[in-house]
Amino acid sequence: MSTLVMRQDLMRRTVQPPVPVPADHEFGRLELLLRLRRNPLTIWRRQHFQDRIVAGKSLLGYGVVLSDPAAIRHVLVENVANYRKDDLQRAILAPGLGEGLLTVEGEAWKRARRTLAPLFTPRRVAALARKMLPPIEAQVARMAGRRRGRIVDISQDMTRLTYDVLAETLFSNSIAGGAAAFGEALTRYFETQGRIDPLDVLGAPSWLPRIGRIRSRPAVAFFENRVESIIADRQALRRAGAPIEGDEPPDLLSALLDARDPETGQGLSDAEIGANIVTFIGAGHETTANALTWTLYLLSLAPEIREQVEAEADAVAGDPAAAALGGEGLAMTRAVIEEAMRLYPPVPSLSRAAIADDEVGGVAIPKGALVIVAPYVLHRHETLWEEPASFRPERFLPGARERIDRYAYLPFGAGPRICIGQQFAMVEAVLALSLMVRALRFDHAGDRPPRPIHQITLRPDGGMPMKVTPRR
């Protein structure tokens, strides 16, 4: 409990869930390196939550941390051409995600984004929502079938759930060699790849081996090979004109094979299709799983809000998919997920490198400077939020949500590189939460509060033990 705070204000019934207490002092090189390695969430100092722009030199070079909505809009939208993804982020993500949409730059990114945008339109996501239902229902049934009151690590259940949803929406679950082995390789990849390597921080040349990456290499190779054979199998079926089981509505693999650049008519190469499949899994799996894990945790701290979410789930039981697609029926369910992503943003930090000199809010951004927009800091900034540390989902209910500055809440980023899977993720999360709480009640069962740790995504260190009880 020493570095975590948790306070329950019984008078006002607001809950302040645990986070590392921000330090007051500046860090020396070694301390910063250790913090980056162990848990980058602990590099944020009190000053970051109070000042909207914090600039200075550190191990990472000259850096500017922006929590000023206008400055963020400048970097991510107005002057976006002056900023590219920085080398550290690329070093962490690129080895697994290859030339997928998340990691490519410049013309290659523009072409890929144009080509892939039609895969995630609201109409397409609505069709995909139908494919999400069976894997979510199967996960709920698995959880309901366990011994009553058994304590389980719910973060593993959520990882399985979001993985199964991706397997179904991407490939109609036709994974050669079995979904379980594929999923295990993926988990190994995240466990080994996810830590920041000091060599990357120090800008060491890429040929110097990074321990985490060496360990993750077999896992990366395994699932890249599997993806290759999934694509080859599907192409063979299509060439033969054979029916593709479960591909109605068409899955994302069919859509990737049919995708054409609207400007040139060109399709994607097999390598690009493979890289984007791995990217969709890499970007869409752990993120959504963590959003759901933290949501269930927060609901277990706030029984009154949990009851409201349960009541919504009971009321839309007939057609939860329609409600998840934006109907009013699940307003509190959606608000709870948004508030959970405010307090525990699955992507806690975004970074860019300045291509040429620039200036924001009177602060110079020299060429090469690192610009950080950290949703974790922004979402808890003392000048932007009332009671920033409290779990108050009503901020996101219709009527209140419109008052939140667009650039003060960025779980999915902003500007041209905003998350392409945003609607997909929200529909999936709302649907999954609603179906889960309709059948089950989740209570945190750890003997101490969970410790949030930043490992590519923001996850509970050591998992999230919860007691799961059937509601009826």
Ligand code: HEM
């Ligand atoms: C709660 C779930 C999710 C969160 C919080 C999330 C968050 C983000 C964020 C913050 C970015 C921007 C990164 C940056 O600007 O540096 C991003 C980009 C991206 N996300 Fe998501 N994401 C989620 C789910 C998904 C899903 C389900 C998919 C795909 C099925 C996906 C695919 C992508 C891709 C491909 C990009 C790169 C877009 C580009 O650069 O053009 N994400 N995501």
